[in-house]
Amino acid sequence: MHYFFKDKHKLMSKDDKRFFELLLTLSPRSENVATVPSDLGPDSISVELEGTPTPHIPYFINAEDNDSREPLSWAIEFGDIDGVNLLIQQKADIDDVDELGRTGLFYIASCRSDDVDPSDSIAILRALHEAGADMRILSANQSTAFMEAVQMQDPSVIREFIRILPRIRQNSDIYTNDPIQNPVEEVVDKDYLLQVDGTGANFLHFAASRFDRDGVNVTEILREVLQLLPENDQKTLISQRDWTASSYTPLFLAIEAMNLPLAWFECKVYHALLKEKSDNKKTRFNQSSVQVQQEKQSLFPRVDIEQLIISLLSTSPVGYENYKLLYLRDLAVHISGKSVLKKLKELGAPPQDLDGYGWNAFHLALNQGIDLSLFGQETTIPEYPSPRQPWRLEYDAQVEKMFSEDGLEFTSGDEPRLIHANVPIYLSSGRYYFELGVKYMATDETLGWSIGIYPMNQGFTAWNKEVGRTAGLGWLGIDGSVRDHTNWGEYKSPSMKLPEWGQNPDNLDTVGLGIDRPTESVFFTKNGEVVGIIKINIQNRYFPIVSIAPACTGRINLGDEPFKYQNWEDAIDDIQRAAKASSSMTEWKKEDEENSVCAMM
Incomplete structure (x- = not known):
């Protein structure tokens, strides 16, 4: 059955x-x-x-x-x-x-x-x-089921969930069978809407992390739901911190996820609840602009994002955790937000402060090719050492025993394992290259091998969708497809087809991926030969990322050992000619999609 x-x-x-x-x-x-x-x-x-x-x-x-x-x-x-x-x-x-x-x-x-x-x-x-x-x-x-609906479902389905929300009787404390003497009014059970999950997240947290946040605006629906609640409960939902180490409010989570329509809406509600109506004009919260953006189903202009972040900071000008200020600084550099950088400097996050990866705001700007005039009169980077490049795979206590002592080799268990390097790649200029070597394969397990790059702030790439491919890339061994990352471990339809790899336990492959910053190109190699090249738009910080098939062992080479592909520093034109000459790079066809099993890790 x-x-x-x-x-x-x-x-x-x-x-x-x-x-x-x-x-x-x-x-x-x-x-x-x-x-x-x-x-x-x-x-x-x-x-x-x-x-x-x-x-x-x-x-x-x-x-x-x-x-x-x-x-x-x-x-x-x-x-x-x-x-x-x-x-x-x-x-x-x-x-x-x-x-x-x-x-x-x-x-x-x-x-x-x-x-x-x-x-x-x-x-x-x-x-x-x-x-x-x-x-x-x-x-x-x-x-609750409603939490998942606001995170995943189409607006029309969410409205149907709202129609059947659990209700309680307002006058149920004095019950008679006579509806005239005791009229019973049913209202939505506010405790159901105030429910938080095991991480302390309410339904607004779920809405902030919608997978289609760049194409669907559910703010009007959420407005209707909030209006079912007293003002104190509305304020509780919007300002409620989850129980994760980040202590996210829905508002900050919406900013981090670049769910800008929701962040805009929540900021507006928050200020209204605080009766700071004078701020509405200053922060450009006007209904007409919201309606225009809803009609276009697009994100807000950059100038409005700046005002949005400043409004966010004004909701709690004192006591913001340093790492959140540094995240907002990263976002400010990404959108070239001078006014935000100025505000962050006042709050204790000046451009020269280093984040947990050893990056400051100048490093961020150079990595994304942004003119340093963004920082005012400081047109050259001060004498700060460049951030260290990746030197091992990232791991936690749960899988620590699966790594080699140097942190470069990993043996997976019963499922494919997706792992990234410990720090992002610094791409101020020049080129970066790394390889993955298949060291051991179970004879009957081939699904799960991949090599690629993944953006540190996925929301940034969603916001920049108009400038072309900015998400991470993954080259899957099972079918040779090169795919865009969407969310962690998920891929979009293939961009192109390269040779398969990691499919023969008697002939272990070594594959590589290189990024050329000046031309914004990514090239791929297999067993010492270039097999493909593709253009991306570098608008983020990227981690090297690999996936190891079940019961297999793979070793990543981040530059401490000789590479199998020795020409990775050649002129990019030579690499491109070699890729075309190999005849390994072809367009992905629909029949390839139908006849293959996608390694969704």
Whole structure:
């Protein structure tokens, strides 16, 4: 039954329905006890009707797989509205939880519109609600289905979730059956909206980290939700710090994620709640500009971003943690924000201060090719040593034993492991190159090898989408595809196809990646020969990144050992000619996509 629903949504044919009925016929029957609700109201518990004969539910309907998932959750995940209705008719357990404590409502909340059409998601959500699905159930991480919906779903589906938010009776303390003597008004349960997950994040934190933040604006929806709450609760949600080491408020998280429409909205609400209406004109919070940007579904102009950051700083001018000020300094350099740099200097983050990677604001500007006149009269970089280049892989205590003593070799476990270097690459000029050598391979495991670069601040690349490819790149061994990174461990459609690698345990490969700063080119090598080259737009700090296939060993060479490709310092024109001469670089075709398995790490 699980496999019957593990497929993309399609209308069920007559043959499908006959097959479903056959599965029901073959299924053993589970024992159950009929229940009915007591007459004390909708919030009361159910009571058992002993001795009442009821048809037994087919075992296959509520059978659990190894992840404690029943067939209903798979039908929901793949948008199979026909399957959902059939399973509900057969008394599927709509509130069953998997090993992560997630019910069917969580699966519909986390469906992306490019996987399941929003209209199907709404139809499934309504079917679950009408069948009595309990929206108050929390996941094992204490999150709600609504939290996941505002992070993942299409605005139309979020509105449907808002329509069915849990409600309570305002006058339920004096209950009579006479609606005239005791009119009962139901309001949204504010405790549900104030819920925080295991990291202390509320639904605004979830909204701030939307995966499609550069294309979808949900601020108007969030405004409607906040208006359901008293002002004190609104202020609590916007100013609430999570429990991570960063202690993020939704506002700061929105800034870091470059979710600028949401950050703009939250700043406006925050100032309104503080009754600082005089700041609205100064910080250019005007409704017309917001409406224009919503119509365009685009981010705000750079000048408005500067004012937004300054407004953020004005919400808490004293006590901002130093690392947050340094992050904002990084962002200010990225957008050439002179006024922000001036404000940060006043707050204790001058251009010359070093961050945790040994970079100051001058290093940041040179790395991105920004004119140092940004800093006023200081047109040349002061005498500061350049940041140190990467020298080992980054690791934590959980996987420390999997690394070699020098931190350059890693042996993976049962799953592919994605690892980046300990510090970002410094690209003020010249070129950077590194290699990954396959040292050991399990004979039956090839999925998971990759080499690439990943941006330190992913949100920066989303904001700069108009200037071309700025995200990280990954060259996957399983199919030779070169793909743009989107989020950590996820890739977009391929940019081009290069040779496969890491697929033969009898012929271990060494692959390399080089970045040429003057021409903003990335070139790829395999076993000492250049095989491809591509243009990017260097608008960030990048980490070398590699992925090791399961039960395999890989070693990264960050320059302390001789490279297999000895010509990595040649003129870029020579490297480009060699790449074309190799005939290894081809365009990616759709049939390649259909016939390959993408290593999504």
